[in-house]
Amino acid sequence: MEIDGPKGVVISPFLKERPEKADVYVLAKAGTLKNPRDLVASVIAARNLTQADTALFAPALASPANLALLVYLGVDLLDTTRVVADGLLGRYHTRDGVWSFSEKAELPCRCEHCRKLAEGCDKTGPEAVNLLVSHNLQKLEEELLVVRDAIRSETIREYVERQVRVTPDQTACLRLLDQEHSYLERRTPEHRHSTFFANTSESLGRVEVTRFAERVRERYTAPVCDVLLLLPCSARKPYSTSRSHRLFAEAIGSSRRYLHELILTSPLALVPRELEECYPAASYDVPVTGRWDREERAWLCSCLEAFLKKNKYARIVAHLDGELEEAVRDTGLDAAYTGGGTNSLALEKLSAAVSEACRGALRLPDLRLLRYKAQADYYFGEGAGCALLQGRVQVRGRELQDENKRPLAANTPNGSLALSLLGAKRLEPLGRYIVTIGDFVPKGSLLAPGVMDADEQIRPGDEVIVEGERAFGLGRARMSGWEMVESRRGVAVELRHVKERKPV
Numbered sequence: 014m015e016i017d018g019p020k021g022v023v024i025s026p027f028l029k030e031r032p033e034k035a036d037v038y039v040l041a042k043a044g045t046l047k048n049p050r051d052l053v054a055s056v057i058a059a060r061n062l063t064q065a066d067t068a069l070f071a072p073a074l075a076s077p078a079n080l081a082l083l084v085y086l087g088v089d090l091l092d093t094t095r096v097v098a099d100g101l102l103g104r105y106h107t108r109d110g111v112w113s114f115s116e117k118a119e120l121p122c123r124c125e126h127c128r129k130l131a132e133g134c135d136k137t138g139p140e141a142v143n144l145l146v147s148h149n150l151q152k153l154e155e156e157l158l159v160v161r162d163a164i165r166s167e168t169i170r171e172y173v174e175r176q177v178r179v180t181p182d183q184t185a186c187l188r189l190l191d192q193e194h195s196y197l198e199r200r201t202p203e204h205r206h207s208t209f210f211a212n213t214s215e216s217l218g219r220v221e222v223t224r225f226a227e228r229v230r231e232r233y234t235a236p237v238c239d240v241l242l243l244l245p246c247s248a249r250k251p252y253s254t255s256r257s258h259r260l261f262a263e264a265i266g267s268s269r270r271y272l273h274e275l276i277l278t279s280p281l282a283l284v285p286r287e288l289e290e291c292y293p294a295a296s297y298d299v300p301v302t303g304r305w306d307r308e309e310r311a312w313l314c315s316c317l318e319a320f321l322k323k324n325k326y327a328r329i330v331a332h333l334d335g336e337l338e339e340a341v342r343d344t345g346l347d348a349a350y351t352g353g354g355t356n357s358l359a360l361e362k363l364s365a366a367v368s369e370a371c372r373g374a375l376r377l378p379d380l381r382l383l384r385y386k387a388q389a390d391y392y393f394g395e396g397a398g399c400a401l402l403q404g405r406v407q408v409r410g411r412e413l414q415d416e417n418k419r420p421l422a423a424n425t426p427n428g429s430l431a432l433s434l435l436g437a438k439r440l441e442p443l444g445r446y447i448v449t450i451g452d453f454v455p456k457g458s459l460l461a462p463g464v465m466d467a468d469e470q471i472r473p474g475d476e477v478i479v480e481g482e483r484a485f486g487l488g489r490a491r492m493s494g495w496e497m498v499e500s501r502r503g504v505a506v507e508l509r510h511v512k513e514r515k516p517v
Contacts, residue, residue: 021070026055028062037068037090044073044095049185053086057196060087065492066461066500073098077108077149077156078179082186084160085173087200096153100146103137108156110179114145124151167205174213191218198224199493204429204474209297211280217308221293222280226316229283232390235324236383238273239374242367243331243341245353246278250296251289251428257355261332264360264367270380271371272330275320277337279309282316287380287387290428305336314344321346328370332363381408385422388430392476394445401439430476434510437478437487446471448490448497448506450481454513459488459506467494467505477506486511 022035026042040059046052059069070090075083076099083091096106105114107121115137120127126148130141163172177183190197201220209221216222242265247255253262262269274286284294305313331341334353342350349370351362377383385408386398405416411424413436421436432440441447449466450459459479471477471494479486488508490497497505 024059024063026051026059028055028058031062034064035067037070038063040069040071040088043071046074047182049182049189053186053189053193056086056088057190057193061196064499064501065496066502075153076111077106077152078110078176079183080153080156081160081163081169081173081176082183084164085169086186086190091157093150093153096149097146100149101142103142103145104149105145106149106152108152108159108176108179114141122148122152124148126151167207168210170219171210171212174215187215191215194220194223199472199495202473204292204427206427207296209293211297211299214308216299217280217312219280225281225291225293226283228391229285229288230316230319230323232395233285233288233387234390234395235273235285235320236377237375238271238377239327240272240367240370241324241326241329242272242274243329243333243348244274244276245333245337246276246284248298248301250294252276252284253286253289260355260360261363264364266364268367268371270377271374272367273326273377277313277317277333277341279305279313282313283320285387287384288391290424291388291391292428295428303335305340310340310343313340317341317344317346327374330363330366330370332359332366379408382406382413384424385413385430388424389422389440392430392446393440394443394470397440397443397445400443401436403439429474431509432476432478432487434485434487434512437485441478441480444468446475446477448477448479448494450479450484452482454481454484455479455486455508455511457508458491458504459508461492461497461500461503461505464497464505467497469494471497479506479508479511481514483514484511485514 019036021037021039022032023039023041024032026040026046032038038059040055046055056069063069068089069087071083071088072092073094075091076095080091099106099111103114105112105117120131126144130144160169163169173187177187197220244261246252247257249255252258276284276286276289278284279299281294281297288294329346329348330351331338331348332351332353333341338350338353349366351366352359382402386402389398389401401421406421407414413421413423415421415435419435420433421439422430422432425431446468448459448464450463451465453463455463471490473490473492475490477488477490479488486508487510488506490506491504492500
């Protein structure tokens, strides 16, 4: 039907071609998608072949147990069909799963409906059936509120990792979804304000982990240096604020200007000292047992091997202990192993090993400038650091300035890099993280309909450069670059600075 208002279209669960344009797409036969592979494949196909600003509706599928997974997978609209039908069939739902109501000796819920059910009404009578349906509906509504709150607090991934343990099929769905790295990466913000909790084995494959490792491997280049110091992570972040790393710094002393520091950790594998304030390095937490399982070891060692292949050092000092030292030794790395630790004897060994290794070593430039260079490369790609720091520059507080004391960039409290218009001009020729707009000067936020083109690398939370025939500005992306181009509504960029270009 040709209509003027919002439009819905029913699509196949295994879509092969782009459907006609609509506002809502209804996934046909969604309730029959019991196999984890089928469910993941059908939702991904639907999301990849429909516009970014449209909604996906999966009817007859939601339950309190799987709602979080479905939302994380990419489903926007859900209904009550399944829990109502199950209630009529005598099935009792909670976020921990579904059971036969007639077999429950006690009800694990104290809602008003369960209180009435526990008073002794006929379990097969119409009153009990109506109460059971009402209970199932309440549990689904409660779970929806929990999921919404998890999204707002930026903890939806952690909640999903916990919730999928309800059934093996849900755990399988999450693991299959994590294998679709491109699908998740294109939709995952570059930064979030909540602490990143890596509590399960699935955390090792999270986008935040793989993205950080990829950027360290592909964008980051260590400073020219003769000595590498390998250190363990700390519970407190950033590492430099922790007691252990302050003690390491005291033991290293003046030798710090002659060596490069690399922190080994799980699940991020490697964190160069210059990037310790970047997300997620500055805000993650893991269960600390001192044990490294096979997957963690393999991930760490592969990342370390790639790092040392790209960045060369004459000498390496490894201040590690326990299974972390064992994992590094097993790679065959030629290093001076000091045994790790923070007691006085351990710190004396570290100091002596570093002093010996740094004898005759090349002196590093200002460590604050190295941090700005590394962060610029991390956020804007290889070469951005050199472009931003060209000429005579200086650091005053948390601000990078040019030789005339004009600001180029600043470190924000959340670890990101905020450019000035002058700093953005230096990076503009690289052609990265740029949003191209039409012949107008935006005011306030930049909406998606005003975007003509955008760098595909852009993710929500990225610092972006906005340029058009009449305007040049800066802001934080609220969408991925591909979403800005596809979308017909919504905020694309929250603008911070906008300057009208002078006509040529």
